[in-house]
Amino acid sequence: MTVVRPSVSHSGYAQTIDGAAVFSEASYPVINPATGVPFADCPSASKEELDRAVAAASRAFPAWRDADVQVRRAALHRFADAVDAEQDGLSAVLTMEQGKPLNRARDEISRAAEQMRRLSLIDMPTETLQDSAGRPFDVQYRPMGVVGAITPWNMPIILAMSKISHALYTGNTLVLKPSPYTPLATLRLGQLGIGIFPPGVLNVLAGPDELGRWMTEHATISKITFTGSVRTGKKVMASAAETLKRVTLELGGNDAAIVLKDVDPVAIAPRLFAGAFVNSGQVCMAIKRLYVEAPVFEPLCAELARLAKEVTVGDGFDPEVTMGPVQNAMQYRIVHEVLDEVLRDPQAQVLGGTQQIPAQGYFVAPRVIAQPAQTSRVVTEETFGPLLPVLKFDDVDEVIEKANSTRYGLSGSVWTGDLARATDLAQRMDVGTAWVNHHVGSDPCVPFGGTKESGIGRENSLLGLRHYMEPHVVSVRPL
Structure with a gap:
């Protein structure tokens, strides 16, 4: 149109x-x-x-x-x-x-x-x-x-x-x-x-x-x-x-989302997809790495791939469009450099990206990338574009170690019906914000910021406001 x-x-x-x-x-x-x-x-x-x-x-x-x-x-x-x-x-x-x-x-x-x-x-x-x-x-x-x-x-x-x-x-x-x-x-x-x-x-x-x-x-x-x-x-x-x-x-993030085997893949796939591909993946707190326990890995990948194929990529003024372009030429080149590396990876399976996209502009179709190398750029760096690596795991302790093995520490999430276990795992994530069964979002009443190289200080809440003020002690004693 x-x-x-x-x-x-x-x-x-x-x-x-x-x-x-x-x-x-x-x-x-x-x-x-x-x-x-x-x-x-x-x-x-x-x-x-x-x-x-x-x-x-x-x-x-x-x-x-x-x-x-x-x-x-x-x-x-x-x-x-x-x-x-x-x-x-x-x-x-x-x-x-x-x-x-x-x-x-x-x-x-x-x-x-x-x-x-x-x-x-x-x-x-x-x-x-x-x-x-x-x-x-x-x-x-x-x-x-x-x-x-x-x-x-x-x-x-x-x-x-x-x-x-x-x-x-x-x-x-x-x-x-x-x-x-x-x-x-x-x-x-x-x-x-x-x-x-x-x-x-x-x-x-x-x-x-x-x-x-x-x-x-x-x-x-x-x-x-x-x-x-x-x-x-x-x-x-x-x-x-x-x-x-x-x-x-x-600053930036390379957020990990950890999905345990008790979830319903069809039910949570839309929420995970939105958490990863919101704003064409150009959100600091978006899901950048998705770790999925082995029993639900295949069905979740299939559902995410289906959602990726249904996205309409194009000009934001087209009312049928659900995903716009990458914002600038520099970021467009970075995303394509990372995607080219993935396409050369023999063990990675690239899912989605089958829809037609406009020839003019900085458009990238969303891709779900199953089982890329753990050392690949799409896993270790913040791509800041519509590419989502999905990695299989069997051992929860090992996946927590992988989630934390990054210079970033902005946010992360755990997905499971076992809230006690989820809370324990969330507390072990080395991030400023750890969510359970949701990802992406800020609230003026909740402090937000990162650990490690994801930032210094906090914004939002009284804590965030006080980062814009200096403490001043007044100590009064009678003579």
């Missing part, structure tokens, strides 16, 4: 600095991954514009810090309402620049707004503790100042809204940089904040990776929050160390 794309502006995108729209002299093209060709121009911030944004955020900080928490909460709720009201326009831009099906883009917008509302309802109390002599003292948590936030291209709006929520609700001000691959919908967020937040509280700039480096090096930015790859996260941390910036890093 002919795909009808809504009208999306080719130009006119502005950055937000000090409560005003700023049109930069420099720009760069943004590519639609469904076509592989540019569709819009994005402003590219200069170092001088970054300095202006940071200065504005610094000026706005004292008043925003001292504002009553109810005032900050009300502003965030008004902002969430404004985002909801612009759902149609935002989702169209998001699908055009990211590639996900339009209904998935709409869902991302609405979930982002709702999570902002819920996070900003969490109470942030002062703690009263006792010293070794039993004397009370208070631990207050105070905002840090100017926060620099850098977001990725896979879930641009929900991750931008999360960082806005954490930073502004805790009394910080913010300079936000989206991925250069998916900047446009996030720039719209900045414009929606004008008139809701005081000037300088929310600043949104776009640009290439160099802009991110300027932010991590900037002496006036007190904290960097970054979501993205392990490789880039290490660079962020090294750069931030020069000024001892506080950092929150939510």
